[in-house]
Amino acid sequence: MRTEVLRYTAFAAEPGGGNPAGIVLDAEDMTDDEMLAVAQQVAYPETAFVVARTEDGARLRYFSPAAEVPFCGHATVATAVVLAEREGTGARVFATAAGDIAVDATTAPDGSVQVAMTSVEPATRPIDPERWERLSALLGLVDGDVAEGFPVLESFAGNWHPVVVLADPELFHQFRFAPAALAALKRESGWEGTVTVLHRTGPLEFEARNLFPAGRITEDPATGSAAASTGAYLRAVGAVSPGSRVVIRQGRHVGRPSVLLVDVPASGGITVTGGATPIA
Structure with a gap:
């Protein structure tokens, strides 16, 4: 089965800027090796995988081309934007290996989605x-x-x-x-x-x-x-x-x-x- 990978760039200051991230929304049945292989094929700094949907958001895992990482901020923001575009803005919680990350998606005056992402206890x-x-x-x-x-x-x-x-x-x-x-x-x-x-x-x-x-x-x-x-x-x-x-x-x-x-x-x-x- 072919895995759909969405490609977004986060935090861009101008066209062509920002950090690219891959996003896989249906990774529930993917193995670690399969997620790593996708991240290597995408070849961005990180790819985010939605491995489960939860009552208040989703559970995410992140892979760089080299290995799994506990947390990735720009891929989290990109995932939050994708879900807001498809399902509506508002507050969500993403469960990650580093802990729960709160995201709040709103619509900016220009119509774009802006995401406020609050970290775990630093x-x-x-x-x-x-x-x-x-x-x-x-x-x-x-x-x-x-x-x-x-x-x-x-x-x-x-x-x-x-x-x-x-x-x-x-x-x-x-x-x-x-x-x-x-x-x-x-x-x-x-x-x-x-x-x-x-x-x-x-x-x-x-x-x-x-x-x-x-x-x-x-x-x-x-x-x-x-x-x-x-x-x-x-x-x-x-x-x-x-x-x-x-x-x-x-x-x-x-x-x-x-x-x-x-x-x-x-x-x-x-x-x-x-x-x-x-x-x-």
């Missing part, structure tokens, strides 16, 4: 010094490259991400890394999400590069889980006040400009808002 922790030494060497960073007041931490809002804020914009735009070596460090460290590298461009604005070596992919154009983890990180280090909305721009380094809106409450899950559109 957390932050210090990065292991030996891991940071290896990561900084892979990125070519030295003492003084990290922005003052932004300690390097690991942050969680569905996946663990190391978060690094760089002071120098030229370094942020120009650094290089070895994908295979970074992928090995990610596996060893339990970083199932991206390595999140940021540069502050305004009081509540950041540009992000999210490193995600998986198959032919090396850098993610728009990362919902990393945006939520960034919100949790900024709250933990006192860089934003409760109720702030942070704008994260991402993707221009890979030719897919994206924008993610991140609302940071005083406590609890972080909300990331954006839309998704079909890929022709």
Whole structure:
């Protein structure tokens, strides 16, 4: 039986932008190997599989071309948009391996569907010094490259991400890394999400590069889980006040400009808002 795969791009800032995701709505009877094979054929950063419908939403699983991941933000938003287009807007809950994710789909003034996705309870922790030494060497960073007041931490809002804020914009735009070596460090460290590298461009604005070596992919154009983890990180280090909305721009380094809106409450899950559109 042929599996129907929908293709959407999420968080696009302009035509041709955003992060592409595959969506399979009828994956109830698919095996792990079959889902991984579909994700490899689609060759997007992640494909979301609806493996069950529930009273208040659905149960989702996510596969990159390399392996299953616990949570994927942009594929969650894309799935929520698809269900809203087919079944109507409103609130749903998606059960994932990382926990329950609340999504609220509304209709924007231009008629498009916008989704506010609220993460699981976030957390932050210090990065292991030996891991940071290896990561900084892979990125070519030295003492003084990290922005003052932004300690390097690991942050969680569905996946663990190391978060690094760089002071120098030229370094942020120009650094290089070895994908295979970074992928090995990610596996060893339990970083199932991206390595999140940021540069502050305004009081509540950041540009992000999210490193995600998986198959032919090396850098993610728009990362919902990393945006939520960034919100949790900024709250933990006192860089934003409760109720702030942070704008994260991402993707221009890979030719897919994206924008993610991140609302940071005083406590609890972080909300990331954006839309998704079909890929022709």
